[in-house]
Amino acid sequence: PKEIFLKDYKQPNYLFETVNLKFTLGEEKTIVSSKIVVYPRLEGSSSPLVLDGVDLKLISLKVDGKELKEDDFLVDSRHLTLSSPPSGKFTLEIITEIYPQKNTSLEGLYKSSGNFCTQCEAEGFRKITFYQDRPDIMARYTCHIEADKSLYPVLLSNGNLIEQGELEGNKHYAIWEDPFVKPSYLFALVAGQLESRDDTFVTHSGRKVSLRIWTPAQDLPKTAHAMYSLKAAMKWDEDVFGLEYDLDLFNIVAVPDFNMGAMENKSLNIFNSKLVLASPETATDADYAAILGVIGHEYFHNWTGNRVTCRDWFQLSLKEGLTVFRDQEFSSDMGSRTVKRIADVSTLRTYQFPQDAGPMAHPVRPHSYIKGAEVVRMYKTLLGASGFRKGMDLYFKRHDGQAVTCEDFFSAMRDANGADMSNFLLWYSQAGTPRLNVVSAYDAQAKTFSLKFSQEVPPSPGQPAKEPMFIPVALGLLGSNGKDMPLSSVYHDGKLESFANNGQPVHTTVLRVTKKEEEFVFTDIPERPVPSILRGYSAPVRMDSDLTDADLYFLLANDSDEFNRWEAGQVLARKLMLSLVSDFQQNKPLTLNSQFLNGIKSILCDSSLDKEFIGKAITLPTEAEIMDIMEVADPDAVHAVRSFIRKQLASGLKQELLDTVKNNRSSEEYEFNHPNMARRALKNIALAYLGSLDDPEIIELALHEYSTATNMTDQFAALVALDQKPGKTRDDILADFYNKWQHDFLVVNKWLALQAMSDVPGNVENVRKLLDHPAFDLRNPNKVYSLVGGFCRSPVNFHAKDGSGYKFLGEMVVQLDKLNPQVASRMVSSFSRWKRYDETRQNLAKAQLEMILAANGLSENVFEIASKSLS
Numbered sequence: 068p069k070e071i072f073l074k075d076y077k078q079p080n081y082l083f084e085t086v087n088l089k090f091t092l093g094e095e096k097t098i099v100s101s102k103i104v105v106y107p108r109l110e111g112s113s114s115p116l117v118l119d120g121v122d123l124k125l126i127s128l129k130v131d132g133k134e135l136k137e138d139d140f141l142v143d144s145r146h147l148t149l150s151s152p153p154s155g156k157f158t159l160e161i162i163t164e165i166y167p168q169k170n171t172s173l174e175g176l177y178k179s180s181g182n183f184c185t186q187c188e189a190e191g192f193r194k195i196t197f198y199q200d201r202p203d204i205m206a207r208y209t210c211h212i213e214a215d216k217s218l219y220p221v222l223l224s225n226g227n228l229i230e231q232g233e234l235e236g237n238k239h240y241a242i243w244e245d246p247f248v249k250p251s252y253l254f255a256l257v258a259g260q261l262e263s264r265d266d267t268f269v270t271h272s273g274r275k276v277s278l279r280i281w282t283p284a285q286d287l288p289k290t291a292h293a294m295y296s297l298k299a300a301m302k303w304d305e306d307v308f309g310l311e312y313d314l315d316l317f318n319i320v321a322v323p324d325f326n327m328g329a330m331e332n333k334s335l336n337i338f339n340s341k342l343v344l345a346s347p348e349t350a351t352d353a354d355y356a357a358i359l360g361v362i363g364h365e366y367f368h369n370w371t372g373n374r375v376t377c378r379d380w381f382q383l384s385l386k387e388g389l390t391v392f393r394d395q396e397f398s399s400d401m402g403s404r405t406v407k408r409i410a411d412v413s414t415l416r417t418y419q420f421p422q423d424a425g426p427m428a429h430p431v432r433p434h435s436y437i438k439g440a441e442v443v444r445m446y447k448t449l450l451g452a453s454g455f456r457k458g459m460d461l462y463f464k465r466h467d468g469q470a471v472t473c474e475d476f477f478s479a480m481r482d483a484n485g486a487d488m489s490n491f492l493l494w495y496s497q498a499g500t501p502r503l504n505v506v507s508a509y510d511a512q513a514k515t516f517s518l519k520f521s522q523e524v525p526p527s528p529g530q531p532a533k534e535p536m537f538i539p540v541a542l543g544l545l546g547s548n549g550k551d552m553p554l555s556s557v558y559h560d561g562k563l564e565s566f567a568n569n570g571q572p573v574h575t576t577v578l579r580v581t582k583k584e585e586e587f588v589f590t591d592i593p594e595r596p597v598p599s600i601l602r603g604y605s606a607p608v609r610m611d612s613d614l615t616d617a618d619l620y621f622l623l624a625n626d627s628d629e630f631n632r633w634e635a636g637q638v639l640a641r642k643l644m645l646s647l648v649s650d651f652q653q654n655k656p657l658t659l660n661s662q663f664l665n666g667i668k669s670i671l672c673d674s675s676l677d678k679e680f681i682g683k684a685i686t687l688p689t690e691a692e693i694m695d696i697m698e699v700a701d702p703d704a705v706h707a708v709r710s711f712i713r714k715q716l717a718s719g720l721k722q723e724l725l726d727t728v729k730n731n732r733s734s735e736e737y738e739f740n741h742p743n744m745a746r747r748a749l750k751n752i753a754l755a756y757l758g759s760l761d762d763p764e765i766i767e768l769a770l771h772e773y774s775t776a777t778n779m780t781d782q783f784a785a786l787v788a789l790d791q792k793p794g795k796t797r798d799d800i801l802a803d804f805y806n807k808w809q810h811d812f813l814v815v816n817k818w819l820a821l822q823a824m825s826d827v828p829g830n831v832e833n834v835r836k837l838l839d840h841p842a843f844d845l846r847n848p849n850k851v852y853s854l855v856g857g858f859c860r861s862p863v864n865f866h867a868k869d870g871s872g873y874k875f876l877g878e879m880v881v882q883l884d885k886l887n888p889q890v891a892s893r894m895v896s897s898f899s900r901w902k903r904y905d906e907t908r909q910n911l912a913k914a915q916l917e918m919i920l921a922a923n924g925l926s927e928n929v930f931e932i933a934s935k936s937l938s
């Protein structure tokens with residue numbers, strides 16, 4: 068396979084005006100008839116028309132009503148080429164046969180648990196019919212579906228239902244028409260035995276929209292939270308961005324077999340059931356929060372993705388970065404902004420930064436979701452909320468109905484604000500995480516405080532040398548009383564800028580760091596301040612500074628920016644963990660300094676703080692985060708050290724943790740609201756700490772919490788606490804949990820994941836046994852993500868020095884690739900960081916990658932990741 072580059076983009080020679088699809092859904096095969104009105108982009112030009120098509124059986128091909136002769140076209144395994152189509156506008160009619168029942172890739176049209184559904188992003192439509200399957204081909208669609216009435220009573224597609232009726236032989240049909248132009252990746256079809264939860268939403272301008280969430284009948288009671296989330300999202304997008312829904316009907320369908328989380332098909336979102344179905348008894352607070360965020364995300368795509376779409380797949384961040392940012396903001400407004408920011412930054416550090424530093428490093432363009440959202444956030448940081456809104460308004464005004472690029476988004480932001488954002492676009496093209504170093508100096512005589520920034524972007528594959536980036540640094544200065552000092556002015560670039568704000572004191576400012584090295588000197592600073600730098604994590608960089616431990620403890624106790632309070636604790640924890648890792652590697656005894664324990668204690672016992680924030684602030688950085696900042700990642704040492712600190716904190720703060728558990732139990736009914744969730748979160752983090760102790764009293768406590776829990780959040784947390792120690796109690800409780808919940812596949816997936824992620828020595832054998840458990844099925848992505856994906860997240864077992872973990876993953880990837888290349892390629896990416904480990908592990912992982920690459924009939928998805936990882 069040949070790699071495709073952004074610079075190779077060419078406008079299509081032919082455009083499509085209308086697309087009429089007809090599906091005859093059957094048990095053996097499905098017939099797809101497609102009638103497309105085609106015209107050349109440039110009048111009078113003639114060139115071959117090349118259509119994409121994979122795994123299709125061509126039955127008939129007509130141009131302007133006439134069947135084409137064999138010499139007039141060419142079909143190979145990926146394309147259908149018409150060598151000399153008519154020179155003007157013409158009608159192309161194609162009939163193909165497909166086999167959705169045999170489609171285990173879950174791309175294109177497939178059958179899942181008895182129902183038909185589609186997944187077309189990015190290139191699934193070419194598995195349905197021959198088409199120019201690229202996002203810059205936007206057309207108006209109708210979709211006619213014909214199927215057995217008893218097996219498939221519900222027939223759905225995009226847009227409005229314009230006709231339906233009965234047919235002979237117990238069949239029926241429905242015709243859907245989508246008035247908006249769309250690219251093929253947003254096409255969707257669903258047919259099956261489904262029922263809906265119905266509601267309505269009246270838009271700002273008075274349009275009454277029918278909302279329907281479709282699931283098998285028995286799951287309907289579990290869709291209440293999804294409906295609540297949808298209505299909240301619709302309201303929020305009107306309030307914050309002035310964006311209204313544009314049709315009279317909005318459908319969501321939940322399916323159990325789905326490669327990703329969800330898909331924003333125009334007016335017919337298709338979701339992984341995991342992100343729709345919830346009840347207090349079966350879903351945790353984290354599930355509820357994820358549902359809120361993803362329902363919002365897919366809904367927000369209606370404007371950012373669907374009305375304005377991507378020109379090509381290198382522009383993925385145009386819709387994903389922007390829409391992830393929008394869903395983050397939505398969740399922040401619905402809960403705690405600081406806690407949401409902390410959670411998002413942790414994700415960035417655990418998943419994105421490691422990738423940025425490895426062979427799979429790529430810039431925001433083509434396809435980094437989370438970093439793309441950080442880039443959008445920086446526009447808002449630089450332009451302010453109202454400037455950002457102006458930019459969004461201009462973006463829609465200019466590009467509604469178009470397929471555009473990241474530069475178009477940038478231009479709208481810049482032009483709407485007349486802003487100078489010179490090298491900001493580098494965020495889209497330069498891969499790697501910038502390093503920002505800060506050195507401070509106080510001049511008591513001149514009463515100035517200087518901050519010297521220097522930045523560097525590490526080399527990445529194909530990009531050996533980098534330019535300096537445009538880094539917005541939000542900053543405040545704390546006085547010795549712990550309060551923010553008012554900022555009056557700063558010298559920079561030979562100019563004195565004052566922070567005038569209509570006579571109001573300014574406490575946080577945003578510095579624009581754009582050069583390799585540059586200095587900012589604050590004036591009128593009466594005493595040496597402690598700087599709070601990168602407030603709210605204003606740019607996705609790795610920052611080093613000359614802040615002392617004392618400064619960090621001071622920020623942890625006092626910073627008015629809650630994010631940086633948390634961050635100060637994390638920096639301290641990272642330093643501590645790295646130094647203990649080095650002790651561990653030198654066989655020195657490990658000890659925990661009392662200052663750290665006291666810092667955690669004072670946060671834990673500070674009743675003025677938000678409980679969810681406390682939970683975050685007493686949680687140590689993940690093992691993946693620490694491995695990412697080590698010269699050579701040492702999973703055993705990192706795991707030993709993190710477990711050691713957890714245990715020390717648990718024994719040193721046992722009473723405080725016990726009190727936290729007792730004082731935060733809830734007796735009332737489950738509610739999804741911030742205070743209740745925060746209380747559960749804190750209680751359960753305390754319980755998890757306690758679970759690290761070898762203490763019969765704690766086992767009693769956890770068993771008590773388990774048996775008295777009235778919701779899944781509390782029940783699962785108790786299970787997690789008990790899962791930490793191998794033995795009979797653990798085995799019994801895991802068996803009990805399965806017996807209770809075996810009828811509910813979403814709960815069973817939690818049970819699989821918990822066991823897969825376990826640090827119990829030699830766990831690979833248990834995981835292998837679970838492959839044969841009736842609860843497991845290699846064809847269901849969620850189960851694979853739980854069991855195989857979960858296993859790869861356990862540093863000790865996945866990276867076991869005997870190679871057993873790598874061998875397991877190698878075998879799984881080869882098996883999975885035959886069924887579902889997308890799922891297999893997600894799994895293989897756990898190998899992509901193999902060079903970060905010691906030589907023994909490197910050789911073991913490399914051998915598995917080579918074994919995978921040597922496998923017969925390897926998919927392109929897996930080939931790409933495995934070969935890039937090795938290069």
Ligand code: DPP
Pocket residue numbers: 188327328329330331364365387
């Ligand atoms: N476009 C899809 C989404 O935004 C891909 N997972 O969720």
Ligand code: ZN
Pocket residue numbers: 364368386387390391
């Ligand atoms: Zn998305």
